[in-house]
Amino acid sequence: MAYTDQATIVPHAQDPAIDELLQEARRLQAAHEPIFTWEQLMDIILGQGRLGELVRHPTVERAYEERFNPALRKAHGSVAAYLRAQLRWEHHEVSSGTEYWIRTAPARVRLNDWAYSVPKDVVHYVVWVPTPLFHADLCRPVTTSTESSAPPTKSVEAKSDSDSWEQVKRNGLGGRTGAGGESNDDVGPEREIMAFVKERWSEEEYDTLWFANPPELQSVRDLAHFHVLVRHKDQLGRAELPN
Template sequence: MTIEPPLDTPDNVSHRKIIQVSLRTGPPTREELLAHYPPKFTWHQLKTFVNSGDLGLLKRDKALQKRYNAWSPGVVKEHGSLENYLINHRLQWGKPDTLSLLPSALDSDIRLKDGSISSSKSNQFLPPLPPDAPEYFKADMPFDSEFISIIQNDWPYSVPIEIEHTLIWSRVPIFHPDLIPAEVDTRIQQDGLCGFTGTNELPPSPSTLPECLPALAEWGITMEKLVRSPRGNPEIEEMVRNAGREIDGFVKRRWVEREWETAWFVNPPHFQRIQSVRGLAHIHVFAKKKD
């Protein structure tokens, strides 16, 4: 397939020049995403899905998912399991992400300065948390904390190419009783947490979701298939927002609001029981650089 590069292509290639993009295997490059996996969702639709209450609406391109399914057995063969691959190779705790083929604009300077990585094919487990580890994920955690790993999603969801999809993996809990009042615990256990930064506008109302569902047609999503809690009164909604205050504060520090707009979410705990690394939660951040 061919693509036309955007006007701001760093190598100064004319935007009228057509570039051939070969389809490789393994995690995709930015050029491959543009050429072979064009986004299914707009930024507005993405924010609507995040705010809908059903985080299962966020999808990866089906062809890219097929590519992931073909790639993962080789990783399991080399590292023993996807869990070992993540723990002993991909998650460089406390270090910048120098492994991604889809680097963040926030890491551009760091990638040039720090190319060192540690890697092991062994079945090492994460060491126990030290006594001074925080009880849960906190807004003021250093970006180079040994308890977190901030990486780009190597297999991003089907979002516009200018949207960065970042994962914040955490060795300390993200959900914690000190943060979640009993009145909203059941809801958060089902729906997870989400938030928005960098804009004064309210996020798209869940009531507008039917207008966005055509973008999910190939996944067979209908309103009847949604799994989400009903909205509560203003007091309940404030409790839910406040339960994500530590995440929201961290996101605002990392993605400064005058420069970035973000939508973030954390899958509910029952999702985390089937994720790649049991016992390690992670935060998804979709970040859009402002003009």
């Protein structure tokens, strides 16, 4: 069984008023030309400290802030409470014993109902996880057989780890799959997310851009999550979740 079999595809179960707002969100997104091209998304997500530039179409954003969020708070008390009810985490999933999320841990994959303004052949997913995505231990270098057998001094290693951790907290994480070529994304702080995305969306079939916002940009800080923008390589239609 592939480890991404742990990633449940979560259906949407709403009350009629919220469901109506979600249908309106889809209509608004379909009615407006996207703000970003795929190339612009690459520049932003693969750049440093630019994730704050990603936005919804202004009309969609107004509906989200002025109508959807108030409706959620009225019905559930908070956006986080609504999402917890949707995600339905089991006790054993939340109490995994790990300090941060790893690729083999449970996850919930949902369409982003209020997606950023991406091209129409791109689908915006959110992957929700029960444990933190960011942790200082992920910034420690992973030793591989190709690395030098002479490790750096403790002072240099500690400084490098600290610098990497501060950068992650400040800028978040981002990456791309499906582009081909060699990479070292199996040793950096992005390695767990990258491995999950590659397994979930085959690189032979899909181009993806993924990102995890830094804390200051997270709209729901109580629930760890990352975003995946998916484009089918054959360009024949909107990307779909694999079965």
